[in-house]
Amino acid sequence: MTNNGIGYSSAKIILIGEHSVVYGEPSIALPFSAIKIKALVTTSTTKTTIDCAFYNGLLDDMPELLDSLKKAILLSLEKIKQTNTPLAIRIVSDIPAERGMGSSAAVAVATVRALFDYFNVTLPYSLLLQIVDEAEKIAHGNPSGLDALMTSSNTPYFFIKGQVPLAISLNLDAVLIVADTGITGRTKQVVAAIAQKYQAEQDSGPYHLAIQKLGQLAHSSKQFIESNEPVKLGHAFNEAQDALSLLKVSSPELNTLITVARENGALGAKLTGGGAGGCMIALAYDKKEAEHIAAALKNNGAKQTWLYEMSETNETIS
Numbered sequence: 001m002t003n004n005g006i007g008y009s010s011a012k013i014i015l016i017g018e019h020s021v022v023y024g025e026p027s028i029a030l031p032f033s034a035i036k037i038k039a040l041v042t043t044s045t046t047k048t049t050i051d052c053a054f055y056n057g058l059l060d061d062m063p064e065l066l067d068s069l070k071k072a073i074l075l076s077l078e079k080i081k082q083t084n085t086p087l088a089i090r091i092v093s094d095i096p097a098e099r100g101m102g103s104s105a106a107v108a109v110a111t112v113r114a115l116f117d118y119f120n121v122t123l124p125y126s127l128l129l130q131i132v133d134e135a136e137k138i139a140h141g142n143p144s145g146l147d148a149l150m151t152s153s154n155t156p157y158f159f160i161k162g163q164v165p166l167a168i169s170l171n172l173d174a175v176l177i178v179a180d181t182g183i184t185g186r187t188k189q190v191v192a193a194i195a196q197k198y199q200a201e202q203d204s205g206p207y208h209l210a211i212q213k214l215g216q217l218a219h220s221s222k223q224f225i226e227s228n229e230p231v232k233l234g235h236a237f238n239e240a241q242d243a244l245s246l247l248k249v250s251s252p253e254l255n256t257l258i259t260v261a262r263e264n265g266a267l268g269a270k271l272t273g274g275g276a277g278g279c280m281i282a283l284a285y286d287k288k289e290a291e292h293i294a295a296a297l298k299n300n301g302a303k304q305t306w307l308y309e310m311s312e313t314n315e316t317i318s
């Protein structure tokens with residue numbers, strides 16, 4: 001047994017297919033490895049403690065807000081058969097919480113990895129996803145599994161709920177801009193609000209049609225990525241934003257940044273993740289254009305921006 005356990009995870013960005021992925025439609029997402037979480041597990045002399053940005057105290061007294069993390073810890077300890085060992089768990093996160101970057105899944109991924117590492121027990125990838133999915137049921141209500149996959153992987157994926165994900169390589173001559181509104185989203189509530197409308201209407205109702213449309217856009221986006229057609233991918237982003245607005249997932253702050261990006265030459269722009277706040281993404285031809293768009297976004301309220309090369313190297317360049 002080692003005395004220290006370490007686990008890492010990264011943020012994720014959904015290119016297309018948020019929300020519709022919950023209904024079995026495809027999505028495309030990528031790990032955003034410039035933004036990371038690190039979890040550290042050491043021995044505690046008394047009871048199990050947690051030290052993270054939102055809480056510092058006993059596992060037993062953790063606030064409800066952190067119930068999903070508690071679930072991930074307890075499930076891991078059950079699997080490892082070490083429910084009575086007192087531990088000190090520390091989580092250091094660069095991922096802004098509730099901004100569509102998968103922070104709840106990423107916290108769980110890093111913590112589960114650190115716990116298994118501490119006890120020197122092999123963690124099969126399927127078990128990691130299973131534990132994180134259970135935790136995400138508390139955080140998101142009805143998770144598709146996309147966040148668990150993307151915060152624990154190194155590869156962009158074409159993902160359909162319940163199916164083996166398909167790794168895709170990004171061969172696109174384009175740069176992605178990610179911008180944070182600084183407003184926390186409400187993924188669980190938004191997912192639940194969509195479900196209520198979806199279940200209440202006919203198959204031909206507006207929510208069903210918007211979700212189908214998002215699925216079609218994810219399929220065509222995969223082709224545009226494979227055939228290196230950034231202009232078409234940008235259009236797909238714009239159409240996806242229309243469908244997401246119809247699902248009432250956008251917000252005034254997101255709309256402002258999306259408009260600013262388009263007015264400053266973006267090939268397309270949309271929200272990313274749960275919405276109702278959080279982050280937006282925009283596509284630019286090259287780094288120079290992307291820097292220009294990022295500067296405009298910052299001048300118009302974005303709290304932070306990042307650039308991401310959409311080529312094979314998948315480098316985050318700022």
Ligand code: MEV
Nearest residue numbers: 018019143144146273274
């Ligand atoms: C949240 O990052 C993505 C959603 O599609 C929910 C999910 O996939 O579980 C909104």
